[in-house]
Amino acid sequence: LLGMEPDDERLADSLQLAYEAGMEVLFVPKGEKAEHPNSVKLLLKKGKRKLSVTGISIGGGNIQISELNGFKISLSMGTPTFIIVHQDVPGMIAKVTNILSETNTNIGTMTVTRESKGENAIMIIEVDDPQVDDTISKLTQLPKIDSVNYFD
Incomplete structure (x- = not known):
């Protein structure tokens, strides 16, 4: 902190x-x-x-x-990582990965899990050379996103 x-x-x-x-x-x-x-x-x-x-x-x-x-x-x-908590809705993974592509951020690994269908879900995305501020700004504007956190 x-x-x-x-x-x-x-x-x-x-x-x-x-x-x-x-x-x-x-x-x-x-x-x-x-x-x-x-x-x-x-x-x-x-x-x-x-x-x-x-x-x-x-x-x-x-x-x-x-x-x-x-x-x-x-x-x-130790690895740049975005953690995104969101509503489990169709197309959410595509919307998030599209923003990462737009900001020229390469995905190293990605894990997605959910509480249950239609409930809260979480994406853990390890990336290379992220454009952190721009990416977070765009991700937080997506509907059904609860939180976007970044760890380096």
């Missing part, structure tokens, strides 16, 4: 830096058993936008994302 690398000397002051950046940070211990001893669940809110992410520290400054907005996923960071 603050754009720091794992070896950033400012990490010790990250809570103060988050506060200065206008972020409210709350630690809420939970009684249930975590899927991994080094896991954390983040609930992020800004205006009407909400994002829930569960991540695992796997050592060496590396993390793995295991849940996004209730969808179980397995995402290792």
